[in-house]
Amino acid sequence: MTICEPVCESGQSLNENGGNEVTRLIINGGKPLRGEIAANGAKNAALPIMAACILAPGKVKLNRIPDISDVRIMGEILRQMGAEVCFDGKGSVVIDTTNLSETKAPYRLVKKLNASFDITGALLGRHGDASVPLPGGCVIGTRAIDMHLEGFKSLGCVIGQEPGGFVSVKANKLSGGRYHFAKTSVGATKNVMMAAVLAKGKTILENVAREPEVVDLADFLNACGANITGQGTTKLEIHGVKELHADFEYSIIPDRIETGTYLTAAAITGGDITVSGTNPEFLKTFLRKIGKAGQKVTTGNDFIRVEGMKPILPVGAIITEPHPGFPTDLQPQTLTLLSLSNGTSYVREKIFDMRFNYINELRRMGANVEIEGGTAVVRGVSRLLSAPVDAPDIRAGSALVLAALAAEGVSEVSGLCYIDRGYEKIEDRFASVGADIRRVP
Ligand code: UD1
Numbered sequence: 001m002t003i004c005e006p007v008c009e010s011g012q013s014l015n016e017n018g019g020n021e022v023t024r025l026i027i028n029g030g031k032p033l034r035g036e037i038a039a040n041g042a043k044n045a046a047l048p049i050m051a052a053c054i055l056a057p058g059k060v061k062l063n064r065i066p067d068i069s070d071v072r073i074m075g076e077i078l079r080q081m082g083a084e085v086c087f088d089g090k091g092s093v094v095i096d097t098t099n100l101s102e103t104k105a106p107y108r109l110v111k112k113l114n115a116s117f118d119i120t121g122a123l124l125g126r127h128g129d130a131s132v133p134l135p136g137g138c139v140i141g142t143r144a145i146d147m148h149l150e151g152f153k154s155l156g157c158v159i160g161q162e163p164g165g166f167v168s169v170k171a172n173k174l175s176g177g178r179y180h181f182a183k184t185s186v187g188a189t190k191n192v193m194m195a196a197v198l199a200k201g202k203t204i205l206e207n208v209a210r211e212p213e214v215v216d217l218a219d220f221l222n223a224c225g226a227n228i229t230g231q232g233t234t235k236l237e238i239h240g241v242k243e244l245h246a247d248f249e250y251s252i253i254p255d256r257i258e259t260g261t262y263l264t265a266a267a268i269t270g271g272d273i274t275v276s277g278t279n280p281e282f283l284k285t286f287l288r289k290i291g292k293a294g295q296k297v298t299t300g301n302d303f304i305r306v307e308g309m310k311p312i313l314p315v316g317a318i319i320t321e322p323h324p325g326f327p328t329d330l331q332p333q334t335l336t337l338l339s340l341s342n343g344t345s346y347v348r349e350k351i352f353d354m355r356f357n358y359i360n361e362l363r364r365m366g367a368n369v370e371i372e373g374g375t376a377v378v379r380g381v382s383r384l385l386s387a388p389v390d391a392p393d394i395r396a397g398s399a400l401v402l403a404a405l406a407a408e409g410v411s412e413v414s415g416l417c418y419i420d421r422g423y424e425k426i427e428d429r430f431a432s433v434g435a436d437i438r439r440v441p
Helices: 043-055 069-080 114-127 146-153 186-196 212-223 256-269 280-292 328-338 359-364 394-406 416-422 426-431
Strands: 024-029 034-038 059-063 084-087 093-096 129-133 158-162 166-170 178-180 202-206 227-229 235-239 248-251 272-276 296-299 303-307 317-319 344-348 368-372 375-379 388-390 409-414 436-440
Touching: 024 394, 024 416, 043 059, 043 069, 043 093, 043 114, 043 186, 043 212, 043 256, 069 084, 069 093, 069 416, 114 129, 114 146, 114 166, 114 186, 146 158, 146 166, 146 186, 186 202, 186 212, 186 235, 212 227, 212 248, 256 272, 256 280, 256 303, 256 328, 256 394, 280 296, 280 303, 280 328, 317 328, 328 344, 328 375, 328 394, 359 368, 359 388, 359 394, 388 394, 394 409, 394 416, 394 426, 409 416, 426 436
Parallel strands: 034 272, 059 248, 178 202, 317 344, 388 409
Antiparallel strands: 024 409, 024 436, 059 093, 084 093, 129 166, 158 166, 202 235, 227 235, 272 303, 296 303, 344 375, 368 375
């Protein structure tokens, strides 16, 4: 099936007729999950790489594209700006940005993607002019853009605010520069890197993010003819080139957060899950903690297996940090696992101020978690209870699904429009390893 028509704009799940509906998951928990799950492509690499196609006029085929609503929304943003975007329904998308001439991002769609400001760098590189809605509040915390803007200024851009809540970034001619990020930011690193690839001269970016998704974006840009070195370290050196070219295929890296979520399902249900086609190197800190929690972890070149062991052990402290530290995107899932341990663990969230937004829902399932300052004190309980719960964001949503899979009895998880933003057909994936789970309107 080829999908070249505009898709659902709301981020809600699509029903069979292409309309929106409010859906929830019914989960009959308490069953050990066993089997193999193949990793999908990474959302946080797919989205910026789709945006980066703006920099390379022509056709690019991206493989291993996850079928999630954020990706469809990014496809729609590009389409509304003049690109041709064609999903083949089998994990690939062909993007042709030859005729993309619009410099103003469509507000209604862009506000749905937390990562939407990340298209600014690509528009700047292509047109020297970008007009993008200022990010609003977000359910997990403040989405600051000061370093994005300072980074653009170091390349010779002028920043302004336009009516309608848009920020405008313009440059007559982008020129290489030097910028030191005061704080590690994935979004700002991606954005300024995209703007710099077509700037005249050399750009040095210091204290950059080292996330695998940042490396994947740099590798993609290099495949288009950019000259970026240092990806995966804290310093990027970018020699501007005159133009980037398209007409090639590129495969997105595996999703480490999706991988970690499915492995946590093995631990929390006392099951045994192997995630294949993934990369253990991306998940070292997380896997160390899962091992410390008493779970059996086995890795190979491209797979990770977790065998759930009882008791689940407390792990002392977890502190979320930029890569290679413990990922903020696996904090809710891991905290949920620790809520069933036989002791006390401490989880400190350092990236986003509102990322404990799911704790009240977890408490309703019987978890014993108190927030003290920026730290969650997790006192393990012997079991979780089934309950109707509401997912407040993507990763918190998947954590509540894990809680429901572990809890005896039937739970309902609503707020699927969030979960669907980051997980492709989550109910099918869990059902394939033995979960009693179904999606109902
Ligand atoms: C962040 C996470 C990323 C995760 C994604 C989705 C980190 C470092 N980043 O990326 O792993 O996949 O959320 O959940 O873990 N900040 C500023 N000024 C800026 C930009 C950012 O102060 O100009 C701050 C943010 O408010 C935040 C921190 O820096 O506290 C990291 O933000 P950033 O990495 O940019 O966020 P995302 O790109 O969304």
